[in-house]
Amino acid sequence: MGDIVVLVKPALNPDMVRAKPDGAVDLDAIPLKLDDIDANALFEAQKLKKTLGGKIAALLILTWGPVARRQKDLRMVAQEALARGADEAHIVADDEIIPGDPVTTASAVVATIKKAGLNPDLILVAEASIDQTTGQVAGRVAAKLGYPYISFARKLEVSDGKVIAERDLEEHIEVVEAPLPAVVSVTQEINEPRPPTLIQIRRAGKKPQNYYKISDLGDVKKPVKEILEQRILTVARKQIIIEGDTLEEIAEKLIEALEKEGVLKI
Amino acid sequence: MAGALIVGSSIQEIREALGAVSSLEGEKVVLAYGKAAENEALSKLGVKVYKLNSSHPDHIVKAVEQLFEKFKPSIIIGWITKNNRAALSYFAGLHDIPMATDVTELGIEGDHVVYKRGFLSERAIAREKIPTPAVVLINQKVFAPVEAEASAQVEEIHVEEEKVVLKEVKPKMLSGINLEDAEIIVGVGRGFKKKEDLQLAFKLAELLGAQVGASRPIAADYKWLPEDAWIGISGKRVAPKLYIAIGISGAPQHMAGVMNSKIIVAINKDKSAPIFKQADYGVVADLYQFLPVLIKKLEERKKK
Numbered sequence: 001m002g003d004i005v006v007l008v009k010p011a012l013n014p015d016m017v018r019a020k021p022d023g024a025v026d027l028d029a030i031p032l033k034l035d036d037i038d039a040n041a042l043f044e045a046q047k048l049k050k051t052l053g054g055k056i057a058a059l060l061i062l063t064w065g066p067v068a069r070r071q072k073d074l075r076m077v078a079q080e081a082l083a084r085g086a087d088e089a090h091i092v093a094d095d096e097i098i099p100g101d102p103v104t105t106a107s108a109v110v111a112t113i114k115k116a117g118l119n120p121d122l123i124l125v126a127e128a129s130i131d132q133t134t135g136q137v138a139g140r141v142a143a144k145l146g147y148p149y150i151s152f153a154r155k156l157e158v159s160d161g162k163v164i165a166e167r168d169l170e171e172h173i174e175v176v177e178a179p180l181p182a183v184v185s186v187t188q189e190i191n192e193p194r195p196p197t198l199i200q201i202r203r204a205g206k207k208p209q210n211y212y213k214i215s216d217l218g219d220v221k222k223p224v225k226e227i228l229e230q231r232i233l234t235v236a237r238k239q240i241i242i243e244g245d246t247l248e249e250i251a252e253k254l255i256e257a258l259e260k261e262g263v264l265k266i
Numbered sequence: 267m268a269g270a271l272i273v274g275s276s277i278q279e280i281r282e283a284l285g286a287v288s289s290l291e292g293e294k295v296v297l298a299y300g301k302a303a304e305n306e307a308l309s310k311l312g313v314k315v316y317k318l319n320s321s322h323p324d325h326i327v328k329a330v331e332q333l334f335e336k337f338k339p340s341i342i343i344g345w346i347t348k349n350n351r352a353a354l355s356y357f358a359g360l361h362d363i364p365m366a367t368d369v370t371e372l373g374i375e376g377d378h379v380v381y382k383r384g385f386l387s388e389r390a391i392a393r394e395k396i397p398t399p400a401v402v403l404i405n406q407k408v409f410a411p412v413e414a415e416a417s418a419q420v421e422e423i424h425v426e427e428e429k430v431v432l433k434e435v436k437p438k439m440l441s442g443i444n445l446e447d448a449e450i451i452v453g454v455g456r457g458f459k460k461k462e463d464l465q466l467a468f469k470l471a472e473l474l475g476a477q478v479g480a481s482r483p484i485a486a487d488y489k490w491l492p493e494d495a496w497i498g499i500s501g502k503r504v505a506p507k508l509y510i511a512i513g514i515s516g517a518p519q520h521m522a523g524v525m526n527s528k529i530i531v532a533i534n535k536d537k538s539a540p541i542f543k544q545a546d547y548g549v550v551a552d553l554y555q556f557l558p559v560l561i562k563k564l565e566e567r568k569k570k
């Protein structure tokens with residue numbers, strides 16, 4: 001009986017982007033949160049645990065630092081992953097691999113699986129993150145471990161040592177099958193995660209959170225990506241709220257405004 | 267190491283990827299897979315083409331491996347499609363080489379590539395630099411395609427062996443609408459409570475001469491509209507003169523797709539919905555009450 005490993009990204013929250021006066025992204029001022037689709041991956045893991053047994057291990061690799069400033073956010077993300085069904089969390093936080101890149105993250109994931117003595121049946125990963133949206137860590141981890149890789153799964157089942165999935169592609173759906181252990185990336189449509197209950201939140205506090213430094217893990221690739229510039233994209237919008245005493249009046253004012261803008265065809 | 271390996275499943279994709287690396291020295295070779303492998307235009311690309319009669323990511327990986335060994339390209343490049351993302355991330359993982367995705371600008375600087383890409387769900391833009399060999403996946407319809415035609419050799423490439431077995435292919439219902447060319451788009455979101463209610467949006471669209479698009483959950487999850495109506499970072503990127511977002515909250519992943527609209531109107535019952543900060547005109551109202559009134563007013567106008 002193996003484990004279900006879920007990659008959980010402490011991601012920069014794009015709903016809270018902050019700019020420096022010169023328009024550069026103020027990374028330090030943007031808080032981290034549990035990445036959106038990671039909640040779907042954790043929810044799916046809880047479902048699959050019923051057939052697979054074993055434990056759910058959440059793996060967090062910190063890619064935004066400095067570590068000292070991210071401690072609180074990081075612990076909160078780990079806590080949430082535990083409340084969302086993970087039995088234990090393994091967390092890599094080291095300024096040596098910050099800011100991270102996918103080469104580094106994938107090698108840290110593989111090293112942590114070994115170090116923590118995990119024995120994965122399945123490794124679940126979100127199709128993409130909300131900060132970087134590169135969607136490549138899952139494929140890399142599969143390649144490094146020599147596991148089959150099923151991407152963009154919107155439906156997932158396991159039985160008899162096999163995983164059967166529906167890959168949601170642009171123009172069609174593929175039903176595919178692979179032997180375990182396997183890496184699967186999941187889409188946002190795979191399930192509708194329920195928020196953790198109060199009891200789950202309370203229990204999460206008692207579950208183990210293990211922290212690692214690169215020196216604990218051994219062979220982890222150093223980041224090779226250089227960030228030259230990060231600028232906020234500002235599209236100046238008028239932000240006019242149309243008000244009126246009645247909906248009729250508002251509708252008329254709206255039509256008038258669009259007419260003036262020259263964007264109506266009638 | 268020099269040159270590029272272009273990996274694609276359509277001729278347009280291959281031409282755009284060739285365009286993106288036109289300033290790069292060294293030989294360019296193409297791996298055309300899936301649908302592209304059947305295209306006669308392959309022999310007119312002017313560069314050596316290998317065709318692979320499969321779009322299985324495991325097969326693409328094997329084929330890329332063979333060509334990577336043979337030609338030692340410094341860049342492996344294609345569109346940001348799901349199979350490319352799947353196969354080339356795996357390939358990149360085999361060699362621990364960097365991979366840039368969703369690239370909108372690309373420059374070659376010696377043995378590095380410098381590129382621009384969206385960041386923070388496209389609320390920001392990043393310029394980054396990685397060493398070659400590297401995988402680069404470019405956004406569609408951003409780079410000028412190489413249109414020139416010249417004959418060139420086409421060879422078949424065979425790979426077998428796969429770890430993941432394909433059991434069945436199910437078609438998707440697509441409508442064939444072309445939102446990219448629409449002048450006016452009415453966008454519908456989860457503010458609509460059931461599929462039938464979308465009639466309100468269709469009625470409005472008809473009066474305005476607009477197309478109907480949707481947020482991801484409406485198209486991908488509920489399937490109330492075909493997936494080619496899906497607008498956003500993982501769907502269509504549109505640039506109408508007028509975008510009317512109805513019952514859409516304004517998540518960055520959705521707004522990334524409508525950023526280039528001239529005018530954005532938001533209709534939402536929650537006055538603190540993020541969309542109002544990203545719109546030119548906002549109406550704080552229940553769509554079920556407001557749309558019938560707006561429709562009536564437009565009908566009256568039309569009669570005049």
Ligand SMILES: Cc1cc2nc3c(=O)[nH]c(=O)nc-3n(C[C@H](O)[C@H](O)[C@H](O)COP(=O)(O)OP(=O)(O)OC[C@H]3O[C@@H](n4cnc5c(N)ncnc54)[C@H](O)[C@@H]3O)c2cc1C
Nearest residue numbers: 455456457481482498499500513514515519520535536553
């Ligand atoms: C990696 C990733 C990629 C994604 N890609 C995309 C993408 O390409 N496109 C996309 O759209 N999303 C995408 N998403 C999802 C995105 O984050 C949002 O979840 C989604 O856009 C929300 O859709 P919505 O606005 O329709 O729904 P909601 O966020 O639920 O908003 C519904 C809105 O309707 C309003 N409302 C409710 N009832 C009424 C009423 N009666 N009258 C008026 N207003 C009402 C509410 O106030 C609310 O603001 C992606 C997410 C991730 C993580």
